[in-house]
Amino acid sequence: MSNAAGKRSKGATGWLLSTPALVLLVLAASGPLLIVAVYSVLEKGDYSGVRWILSGDGWFQVLFQRDIFDQTVSFADANLSIFWRSIKLSIATTLITFAFGLPTAWFIATRPPKARAIWLFLITIPFWTNLLIRTFAIMEVIRNQGILNTALMNMGLISEPIQILYTDTAVLIGMAYVYLPLMVLPLYAAIDRFDFRLIEAGYDLYASRWQVLRSVILPIVKPGIIAGSILVFIPSLGAYVTPRVLGGGKNMMIGNFIELQFGQGQNWPLGAALSTLLLLIVLVSLIVYTRVSSRDDPHG
Amino acid sequence: MAKPRVFDVTTLPGFTFIAILAFVLLYAPIFTLVIYSFNGGNSVNQWGGFSLQWYVVAWNNEAVQDATARSLIIAVWASVISTTVATMAALGTTRRGKFKGQTTIYIIINQPLMVPEIVTAVALLIFFSSVKVATGYTGLGYLILAHSAFCIPFAYLPIKARLEGMDMTMETAAADLYATPWQTFRYVTLPLLLPGVIAGAMLAFIISLDNVIITEFVKSAGQDTLPTYMLGQLRRALTPEVNAISTALLALTVLILTVFFIVTKKRD
Numbered sequence: 001m002s003n004a005a006g007k008r009s010k011g012a013t014g015w016l017l018s019t020p021a022l023v024l025l026v027l028a029a030s031g032p033l034l035i036v037a038v039y040s041v042l043e044k045g046d047y048s049g050v051r052w053i054l055s056g057d058g059w060f061q062v063l064f065q066r067d068i069f070d071q072t073v074s075f076a077d078a079n080l081s082i083f084w085r086s087i088k089l090s091i092a093t094t095l096i097t098f099a100f101g102l103p104t105a106w107f108i109a110t111r112p113p114k115a116r117a118i119w120l121f122l123i124t125i126p127f128w129t130n131l132l133i134r135t136f137a138i139m140e141v142i143r144n145q146g147i148l149n150t151a152l153m154n155m156g157l158i159s160e161p162i163q164i165l166y167t168d169t170a171v172l173i174g175m176a177y178v179y180l181p182l183m184v185l186p187l188y189a190a191i192d193r194f195d196f197r198l199i200e201a202g203y204d205l206y207a208s209r210w211q212v213l214r215s216v217i218l219p220i221v222k223p224g225i226i227a228g229s230i231l232v233f234i235p236s237l238g239a240y241v242t243p244r245v246l247g248g249g250k251n252m253m254i255g256n257f258i259e260l261q262f263g264q265g266q267n268w269p270l271g272a273a274l275s276t277l278l279l280l281i282v283l284v285s286l287i288v289y290t291r292v293s294s295r296d297d298p299h300g
Numbered sequence: 301m302a303k304p305r306v307f308d309v310t311t312l313p314g315f316t317f318i319a320i321l322a323f324v325l326l327y328a329p330i331f332t333l334v335i336y337s338f339n340g341g342n343s344v345n346q347w348g349g350f351s352l353q354w355y356v357v358a359w360n361n362e363a364v365q366d367a368t369a370r371s372l373i374i375a376v377w378a379s380v381i382s383t384t385v386a387t388m389a390a391l392g393t394t395r396r397g398k399f400k401g402q403t404t405i406y407i408i409i410n411q412p413l414m415v416p417e418i419v420t421a422v423a424l425l426i427f428f429s430s431v432k433v434a435t436g437y438t439g440l441g442y443l444i445l446a447h448s449a450f451c452i453p454f455a456y457l458p459i460k461a462r463l464e465g466m467d468m469t470m471e472t473a474a475a476d477l478y479a480t481p482w483q484t485f486r487y488v489t490l491p492l493l494l495p496g497v498i499a500g501a502m503l504a505f506i507i508s509l510d511n512v513i514i515t516e517f518v519k520s521a522g523q524d525t526l527p528t529y530m531l532g533q534l535r536r537a538l539t540p541e542v543n544a545i546s547t548a549l550l551a552l553t554v555l556i557l558t559v560f561f562i563v564t565k566k567r568d
Contacts, residue, residue, distance in 0.1 A: 011399030017392025018405045021385035021452050028449035029412050032423035039426060100322040106312065107319030119323075121561060126326050128503075129553055130510040132527050133546040136534065137329035140336070145346075147332055180326060213312065238416025240513050245534055255418040262422060262517075272426075275419045282416060 033279065040272035048266045058269030062277060079257070086253040089172055090236035094183075096176040097232050098225070101183035105224070108184070109191040120188070127181035135245045138177045142170055142246075166248035174246040175236050182235070183228040190224025223293050230289050234282050254278055334550065337543035354544040364545060367529040371509055374440065374525065378447035379455070379504040385448075386455035386504075387497055391489075394463040412450040420450070421517035428518055438520045446518050447508045454507045455500035458564065462496025495563045502560045506553055 043055040065076040108119040126134060141148050142164040149161035164170050198220070202212040218225075240255035247253070252260070254274060261271025337355070341348020358364050386409075393405055412420065428442045470492065474484040512527045519528060526549065533542055 011401065014392040014396060014399050014405070015401060018389040018409075021389040021456070022405065022408055024381070024385055024445070024449050025408050025411065025452060028424065028445045029415075029420060030408060032427040033415065033419065035426050036419065036423045100318060100325075103312075103315035103318035104322040106315050110311070117561075117565075121557075122323060123326075125554060125557060126330070128506055128510075128557055129330070130512075130527060130546070130549055132510075132512050132530055133333070133550060134330070136530070136542065136546060137333040139534075140332060141329045145343075177325070177329070180322065184322075209313065234414070234416065238418050240418045240421075241531070245531075255416070258418055258422060259517075262425060268426070271422060275422050278416055279419050282414065286414060 036272045036275050036279075038272075040269055040276050042269055042272075044267055044269050048262070048268060050268050055269065058267075058273035061267070061270045062273050082252050082254060082257050085168065085251070086237055086255075089168065089175065089253065090233050090239075092172055093175040093179060093236045094229050094232045096172070097180050097183035098229065100176075100180060101187050101228060102221075102225075104180075105184045105187035105191050108188050109194070110196075123181050123184050123188075127185065131178055131241055132245075134178050135174055135242050138174050139165065139170075139246055142173060165246060166251065168247070168251050170246040171239075171243045171251055171253070174242040175239055178242060179232045179236060182231040186227035186231060187221065187224040190221045190227075194220055226289060226293055230285060234285060237281065238278055330550070333543050334547045336540050337547040339540045339543070342539055354540040355548075357539075358541050358544045358548075361541070363524070363529060364526075367524045367526045370440070370523065371525040371527070374443050374447050375505050375508040377444045378451050378508040379501045381444070381448040382451035382504045383455045383459075383497060383501040386452050386500055387459055387493070389452075390456055390459040390463055390496075394460055395468065409456055410453050413453050417450075417513045421514045424514060425517040432520070440523065442518050442520075443515060443523065443525075446514055447511065450511070450514065451504035451507050454503040458499040458503065459493065459496040462493055462499075466492055499560050499564050502556050502563075506556055509549070509552070 039050055040058045041054060041056065042050040042058070043053040044057065045051050061076065062079065063076060064073050066073055104123070108116055108123065111119055140146055143149070144161040144163065144165065146165075148164070149158070152158045153161065164173070194217075198216055199212055202216045207215065237253075238255050239253055240259065243251060243253040243256055247256075255278075258271050258274045258278070261267045261274065265271070336347075338350050338352065339346075339348055340351035340353065389405070389409060393402060424442075424446050428446075432438055432442075466489075470488050471484050474488045475481075479487070510527060511525075512531060515525050516528050516531065519525070524532065526545065530542055530545060
């Protein structure tokens, strides 16, 4: 009885102390997301904004377009190619960051403790450095007169600069560059807890290096791999700054396409529908992540 | 004198090479950016001798001065507000066992880390634009409010980590010595918690200072912060002025991070 009352008051104090933070977040982060969902089912206003009339046009235009003259319905190819590019580039970014991230995290985790702190600090600096500055830095490297092309030309490997900037490749390089720390940090956290005697045991039992990697290391590091992939995939899918700066106007991703609807496109319901869709994709990935990681957790 | 070949179980073939390569690739563009900020010439990729001229240009540029002042004002407010509410929330959600709704609180607090920034930006654009019409207020309040909200999880995490690492013995001792709950908090809990609070405030400050997308969507005309000003500059011909601004911001970030690591390391 007194225990139950104690529990209730613990909860009440917990909620009370959390209230200011929750109010701020609901007001300026979570709450407005609901408005977006509502706007996605309203009718488009004349210039911008919406009219408070229920309409499925926003969601319809995500995938389809209606001909202005004969009203025939067809797939909106331009939109589909933007979705495809976003998904393709996000998956590629995740794979590239993993290919670099696993060895990097492994390397850091196997240093002696003092050196480990320094390497970790070195990976944290880019993580906390302004995304725009990092995107700008990579832009100066890959542009036509940038150091990459200049170096390649001085070495005589190419005679004309390779056009990398304002292509999908540029966006991919940029995203892999800016999101690499997001892959390294969770992988490091997973490897850091790793008991290296298990590898020894593996070798003692005549496992090859490949078998050790596949059957001993990867399963234990798996939660880190999943966390890192989610942490890279989600911001890649919603990327806005990197494709805008490195992709030029043409190589849009979903983020830029959303912005377009609220800017020049003046189609808020479509923009709202696209935002809601992006949010749903993220939500589903997070739910899958929680399911998978709780299933793998040996402690329950 | 070759070292005896010891079979080291922690090395995997090629891993060290790729790791070093990753660090080189991570830092080479940043170093290039920093080096060209000291360029005497007009170009971001043709070296014209060492000079501090672009720092002088940036320093005397009124738009940069305005944007810097605005960025700092917003970052200070956002870190103070978010750290205050995050400290309260951290005290509320730790050290008292599990309670009903705790998961809901966690989800709401960490929500800015999960939702793509562009979606939040659009949501705030819609919400604040109607508030602007309704109230007529177009000041910095919207940016401060938005920044305070998305900084909360960054302030919350180090404070929570610190609280979880503190045991209750000190507070129990204080209570045994007839300290009131407030006295216990003021003279025992808070001083112990302070490194976590400072760390949280610093992360919030950096996150606010660096924000581009939400600021770009929420700001009214003439409310450029340093990052949105730089984003606007990228459309024009680039001069090392942008490098100089970036380098200054970078230096500030590294400085804050170094202090952050010293503050959080002390505990061990």
